[in-house]
Amino acid sequence: MNKLFLTGTLAALLAFTSCYKQQESKVTSFDDVLTSRRSVRSYDASKKISEAEVRELLTATQEAPSWANQQPTKYYVAISEEKLAAVQNLVGANKERIADAPVLIVSTFERGKSGFFQGNQTNEVGDGWGAYDNGLSNCYLIMKARAMGFDTLIMGMRDADGLRALFSIPENETIMAVISLGYRAEEPNRPDRRPLDDIVRFF
Numbered sequence: 097m098n099k100l101f102l103t104g105t106l107a108a109l110l111a112f113t114s115c116y117k118q119q120e121s122k123v124t125s126f127d128d129v130l131t132s133r134r135s136v137r138s139y140d141a142s143k144k145i146s147e148a149e150v151r152e153l154l155t156a157t158q159e160a161p162s163w164a165n166q167q168p169t170k171y172y173v174a175i176s177e178e179k180l181a182a183v184q185n186l187v188g189a190n191k192e193r194i195a196d197a198p199v200l201i202v203s204t205f206e207r208g209k210s211g212f213f214q215g216n217q218t219n220e221v222g223d224g225w226g227a228y229d230n231g232l233s234n235c236y237l238i239m240k241a242r243a244m245g246f247d248t249l250i251m252g253m254r255d256a257d258g259l260r261a262l263f264s265i266p267e268n269e270t271i272m273a274v275i276s277l278g279y280r281a282e283e284p285n286r287p288d289r290r291p292l293d294d295i296v297r298f299f
């Protein structure tokens with residue numbers, strides 16, 4: 097009886113500890129996600145991210161809206177040592193910043209989908225709508241990452257030709273950002289924002 101009681105108490109304690117730990121690493125409110133997300137340029141090499149976690153993250157991006165639900169965004173995920181090392185050499189001056197990130201994600205969009213109807217460009221923005229949808233999808237990615245306790249850096253400085261060759265990315269896809277994923281090694285600064293009235297006009 098005593099043994100049973102002890103086992104039960106121990107199990108409850110373990111469950112509580114693991115639940116507490118999980119909460120600790122998760123950001124709890126939407127505003128926390130917004131304000132604690134920062135571009136992180138130094139990652140904790142001891143903390144890994146599993147393929148299952150990356151799948152959960154990318155599943156969230158599928159909730160993003162897109163032009164006529166065209167879903168033009170595609171992701172190429174470097175998670176093996178070999179591919180990570182190769183991508184590190186294709187991000188120019190960003191290399192040192194993401195050297196310890198356990199996952200690097202290349203984001204592309206298929207041209208001729210968003211902004212088109214029956215093969216014809218719908219308005220002056222054209223494939224710009226594909227880039228728009230890609231940015232929306234990436235936004236879901238970085239927000240969901242933060243909600244899962246991860247950190248990211250979007251990199252526009254990257255070698256598109258090298259990435260295309262590395263992942264056999266088809267020519268009809270425009271390569272946009274490389275996004276690093278990992279855990280922050282230090283607290284990032286929050287760069288200043290412009291005053292709201294510089295960017296908004298009410299009429």
Ligand SMILES: Cc1cc2nc3c(=O)[nH]c(=O)nc-3n(C[C@H](O)[C@H](O)[C@H](O)COP(=O)(O)O)c2cc1C
Nearest residue numbers: 133134135137190193250251252253273285286287
């Ligand atoms: C499209 C895009 C490209 C970016 N490219 C780089 C990059 O190549 N290297 C880098 O260190 N930061 C890059 N950044 C991060 C920005 O510098 C950063 O978002 C900005 O300074 C605001 O800081 P915050 O993200 O911490 O709020 C990029 C951000 C975006 C949205």
